[in-house]
Amino acid sequence: MPPAIRTRNLEKDYGDVRALKGLDLTVPEGSFFGLLGPNGAGKTTFINVLVGLVRKTGGEAEVFGHDVTEDYQQARDAIGLAPQEFNVDRFFPIREVLEHKAGYHGVPPAEAKRRADEALRRVGIYDKRDTRFDWLSGGMKRRFVLARALVTDPDLLILDEPTAGVDVELRHDLWDLITDLNDEGTTILLTTHYIEEAERLCDQVAILDEGRKVTVETPEELTREGVDTLTLTLDSVPESVPTIDDERVDSVELDGDDLVVRTPDGSGLAPEAVRQLDRQGVRVVDVDVERTSLEEVFVSMTREGDDAETSDESASESGDDLEVSAQ
Numbered sequence: 001m002p003p004a005i006r007t008r009n010l011e012k013d014y015g016d017v018r019a020l021k022g023l024d025l026t027v028p029e030g031s032f033f034g035l036l037g038p039n040g041a042g043k044t045t046f047i048n049v050l051v052g053l054v055r056k057t058g059g060e061a062e063v064f065g066h067d068v069t070e071d072y073q074q075a076r077d078a079i080g081l082a083p084q085e086f087n088v089d090r091f092f093p094i095r096e097v098l099e100h101k102a103g104y105h106g107v108p109p110a111e112a113k114r115r116a117d118e119a120l121r122r123v124g125i126y127d128k129r130d131t132r133f134d135w136l137s138g139g140m141k142r143r144f145v146l147a148r149a150l151v152t153d154p155d156l157l158i159l160d161e162p163t164a165g166v167d168v169e170l171r172h173d174l175w176d177l178i179t180d181l182n183d184e185g186t187t188i189l190l191t192t193h194y195i196e197e198a199e200r201l202c203d204q205v206a207i208l209d210e211g212r213k214v215t216v217e218t219p220e221e222l223t224r225e226g227v228d229t230l231t232l233t234l235d236s237v238p239e240s241v242p243t244i245d246d247e248r249v250d251s252v253e254l255d256g257d258d259l260v261v262r263t264p265d266g267s268g269l270a271p272e273a274v275r276q277l278d279r280q281g282v283r284v285v286d287v288d289v290e291r292t293s294l295e296e297v298f299v300s301m302t303r304e305g306d307d308a309e310t311s312d313e314s315a316s317e318s319g320d321d322l323e324v325s326a327q
């Protein structure tokens with residue numbers, strides 16, 4: 001089976017703007033793949049090339065081995081897309097919208113009805129089936145857009161910021177739902193500005209910046225690239241900074257009775273550091289390791305070269321569900 005997505009040297013120009021600059025990316029079948037990048041990195045353009053909304057300028061793009069231009073229909077039929085913007089037919093009952101969608105992809109009418117009901121049940125808005133889109137709440141609209149992506153029973157589900165602006169409860173519901181879909185074998189491509197979302201859900205993450213791939217790694221590998229802060233609280237303030245002789249130590253500073261050590265491996269270094277301090281007669285009463293978050297690694301990887309432009313990234317200090325870039 002070919003990969004769910006494979007692009008080689010993919011390029012897209014909008015006039016003078018080069019949105020994709022030779023992107024090579026492979027998304028294995030069955031994976032839960034995250035696409036991260038600051039505003040304008042090219043994520044939506046990448047998705048739009050795959051679904052045929054945007055015509056590539058150069059390079060290759062395939063979905064399950066089908067070229068997105070030459071075998072457009074086969075590639076498109078394999079994809080369920082939940083886009084960032086709501087582009088829904090607002091005047092029909094939502095069940096009918098789903099039936100039309102399935103019909104458009106060649107599903108016979110009786111089967112389309114069955115699938116529409118199933119998709120609405122799956123996302124939890126079956127009781128709204130006769131309501132038109134306009135009359136749904138914001139959260140229900142999000143659920144509906146996902147149902148519409150599911151009605152063709154896609155092998156590849158593309159979610160462009162599926163939880164932007166939704167409350168915590170719905171976010172968790174959506175996470176459970178897409179995790180179940182992935183467990184059932186659907187390949188998921190997810191773009192998000194909530195780095196915590198990628199860290200929790202994705203088994204691989206690609207970071208894009210200015211139309212280029214910066215890296216593809218697991219969230220664990222990425223966080224391992226950062227620097228940990230190991231804080232050793234001492235029972236009294238020593239007269240001078242104690243030494244810790246280990247190649248994993250980047251720096252040691254004394255902050256009152258806290259000895260603050262910067263290291264790529266906080267948990268690994270902690271026992272050895274305590275032993276060495278003990279030998280010097282320095283007693284440790286508390287140990288704390290602060291791991292680098294994926295968010296910090298993301299910010300440092302995408303910050304270079306865009307000093308003034310995207311200063312919103314300074315909002316990345318800490319905290320769950322923090323948006324890295326302004327919308």
Ligand SMILES: Nc1ncnc2c1ncn2[C@@H]1O[C@H](COP(=O)(O)OP(=O)(O)OP(=O)(O)O)[C@@H](O)[C@H]1O
Nearest residue numbers: 014017018019037038039040041042043044045046
């Ligand atoms: N239709 C268009 N015409 C001209 N330029 C465009 C068009 N669509 C996108 N761009 C430009 O292409 C670049 C990539 O935009 P794109 O929307 O793909 O980024 P993104 O990573 O999805 O951003 P965001 O996180 O803000 O959604 C940006 O410089 C953007 O201004």
